[in-house]
Amino acid sequence: MRVDAVDFFYLSMPTVTTDADGSQDALLVRVRAGEWSGWGECEASPLPSIAAFVTPMSHGACRPVAASVLGARLDGPGDIGRIAAQVARDSMDLLQAAHTWSGIEVALWDLLGQLRQEPVWRLLGYATSEPKQPYASMLFGRTPQDTLRRARTAVEHGFTAVKFGWAGFGESSVRADADQLVAAREGLGGHGRLLVDAGQIWRHDLDAAAARVPALEAADVYWLEEPFEPEAYAVHAALAARTRVGIAGGEGSHNPQMAMNLVEFGRVRFVQVDCGRIGGIGAAKAVADAAERAGVTYVNHTFTSHLALSASLQPFAGLATHRVCEYPVEPRQLAVDMTLDHLNPDANGQIRAPDAPGLGVRVDTAAVRRYLVDVDITVAGQTLFSSSAQAL
């Protein structure tokens, strides 16, 4: 069997705001091989990601992603790894390639799962799909009162863990941040897990981060996520040495090694991986294996659809002790409508990677059509991409 076609569908809400909310648009990918098809999602800027697939070659180490994918042999999971290695080598100098490839890779696993009538986690070698404890992932409120209300709402919806982030946290005073943390803890109650996402706000300023440590510890924060720019390993390690709050990071990694470096050199205790950026499910599984060996906790990074959520659960589905999982609770309607199936928490408030074949989440093509954004790319008079040629 060969990879016959890769189609991209750029979806968007009618209005996109500057909120740090990645569910406002999406790049959906469909792969076809023989009689089979599979779906994936890039957690990436859609237009440059499409361009990285169709662009003309610049030289041998800067080829379009299409050159490694279209026509490639696809008979089993090993072929996905082989194509991944070829993309890494032949698109070495094409930075966006990792994001483009990520959605394709996810779709290839979904396709193989359909073909073999097995869930992806079983193709990865796991015997079971373990329950995960979802945390409600949301932005801080505009005021502490608003944050308190948001935390209470999450608890009312059955969440025992909540993550707040962005919306100005870390940018104004230590006192203002402390007020937000007090409010979040109050809303969540004494027993809930409180997580904080700093969104790289302190860049590489250890003192700025350390100034928040007393408030973070007073609020019994479980992890502090992305205090710094992701490659600033030394300062991550320095902060880790100064607080009992676990440091978390990794979502920006566009290959497995980057995430592993955050563990080895940055001393993070929670390594967060987005399948839609790191090179897909296989790349994420390599990080999960490394996390297990290193004694740190693997966590998915997911802020979009339940197609992406299912993909993100597969790499650590069988790892029973890695239980926390990110769960987007306030996605834009686009991310909700994109799929017919949703991974809703069970009576215990837990979710699992589905048992159905592939990712176990069907795309709602009729709904997707409503959000479709037309893209046309012409180079030297040749149409390299046209949405009209990608029939849903």
Added chain:
Amino acid sequence: MRVDAVDFFYLSMPTVTTDADGSQDALLVRVRAGEWSGWGECEASPLPSIAAFVTPMSHGACRPVAASVLGARLDGPGDIGRIAAQVARDSMDLLQAAHTWSGIEVALWDLLGQLRQEPVWRLLGYATSEPKQPYASMLFGRTPQDTLRRARTAVEHGFTAVKFGWAGFGESSVRADADQLVAAREGLGGHGRLLVDAGQIWRHDLDAAAARVPALEAADVYWLEEPFEPEAYAVHAALAARTRVGIAGGEGSHNPQMAMNLVEFGRVRFVQVDCGRIGGIGAAKAVADAAERAGVTYVNHTFTSHLALSASLQPFAGLATHRVCEYPVEPRQLAVDMTLDHLNPDANGQIRAPDAPGLGVRVDTAAVRRYLVDVDITVAGQTLFSSSAQAL
């Protein structure tokens, strides 16, 4: 003064081959502010890089590069650093942004140099532009005999240092690689500096690299470049501990921290930076400063035009002890024709960053027209980019 316009010119040879030769196409950037203009070059895949400039926003941390650049205040060097920080933050999730921004950043320095009638290196704080010893950068021959001839030709052209790379090196047997190294050393003579670029061929396989160490040492190789994938720091450090040959790397870095990590954790002795990828001249200067502090050698990575070459010399122009510089000796005609000025070696075989204002290298717009590739990008019925709107 404000940044009024950023224009992109995608240039290409009529035929692009799979050779690992980055001079086969180019993405030229022109920036305009007030009465002034400046030129830069992205060392990047042109189409995705243009897309990263014009793409619609996905969310607050995934904005197009244009959002941070167009209309931005530009009165002095500090403004370039401020815009760089804004791109890094607001385009955090847009992977290709670093490559797009790199060419723009270079053009902004060139523009400020024109405005102040100063070479860029002086704007960077250097008092002098020190001579650099160019090494001839070329691909291995298809046979050892061919490599020997190439080395001799380089010596005849006055080069005392030659770098060979790619073209299958590291992919077949240890013996075949040794034969290439013997031939290169023979062609170069006993005194010349021999450098080898492995092009990441051993990925993270320490044994494969270590197997070549005896031949590398026997040929008195000055540095071994990119033995592994660039983020595989631990294996870089392990190889460095096993040979007197200096390990080199860094060209793939798309921010300064990545290059510095190769020094700190990868123990490279030569840190190579491409201004057209790392975020431009300011980002590269930060690495040069860090290299100086760490006692390792800063080297430019340049494989394209003399516009890119001049840009690449600026960040370490004043560092007299960092003398080696990459010099593309067999660029495609496009890279030669692109500029009216060329940095030719002087009677001592040395080159220097020019004294003329800005980068000191004028673009040959008439010649550029011959290589121009038309690009049109339409999203949701709106033309976001059209080559026809970018008048040369």
